[in-house]
Amino acid sequence: xxxxxxxxxxxxxxxxxxxxxxxxxxxxxxxxxxxxxxxxxxxxxxxxxxxxxxxxxxxxxxxxxxxxxxxxxxxxxxxxxxxxxxxxxxxxxxxxxxxxxxxxxxxxxxxxxxxxxxxxxxxxxxxxxxxxxxxxxxxxxxxxxxxxxxxxxxxxxxxxxxxxxxxxxxxxxxxxxxxxxxxxxxxxxxxxxxxxxxxxxxxxxxxxxxxxxxxxxxx
Numbered sequence: 670x671x672x673x674x675x676x677x678x679x680x681x682x683x684x685x686x687x688x689x690x691x692x693x694x695x696x697x698x699x700x701x702x703x704x705x706x707x708x709x710x711x712x713x714x715x716x717x718x719x720x721x722x723x724x725x726x727x728x729x730x731x732x733x734x735x736x737x738x739x740x741x742x743x744x745x746x747x748x749x750x751x752x753x754x755x756x757x758x759x760x761x762x763x764x765x766x767x768x769x770x771x772x773x774x775x776x777x778x779x780x781x782x783x784x785x786x787x788x789x790x791x792x793x794x795x796x797x798x799x800x801x802x803x804x805x806x807x808x809x810x811x812x813x814x815x816x817x818x819x820x821x822x823x824x825x826x827x828x829x830x831x832x833x834x835x836x837x838x839x840x841x842x843x844x845x846x847x848x849x850x851x852x853x854x855x856x857x858x859x860x861x862x863x864x865x866x867x868x869x870x871x872x873x874x875x876x877x878x879x880x881x882x883x884x885x886x887x888x
Contacts, residue, residue, distance in 0.1 A: 683739075694743070723767070
């Protein structure tokens, strides 16, 4: 990942970010609190980036203080330290992270309805990453369903209650997986442990292993 592409993503796509956190995150004084220092941290660690793996959520719940800050808020309410633990536990560090819907900032997902324009904008982001195949972990049912409808793809079921489809769109190969939302709490707290299993399974058995026989779940 060269610096010019990092700058393009940062400048053109406000919800873009990368699954790397400093050792001090989210404690006071961590580099995530300084946008310029955090961007330099990403540049210094660009050899650790994995642009073919995409962690995709629905929309920003609050206005981001600056570019590349998505999923890096130190505020406890966002539970980004928990998400970091899930990512690192599943060996998915360095993945690209973004939201499907950039244009709506709202904590209530019921107010967010993705459109085909949102999908097109997302696909443009993927083109900037210049990969032939992408593994997309979709952290909301609306995200997964919107992409599947847009691609007119066929649903398959994987282990750990993971829903999946594969498609080729605009010349790139998409392997998409619906996993549980990463900030579950209250009545959905039981999903947290299951999400950890889902992410670990996808990382070890599919993304890294590439499942020697993908035909067992996708035609």
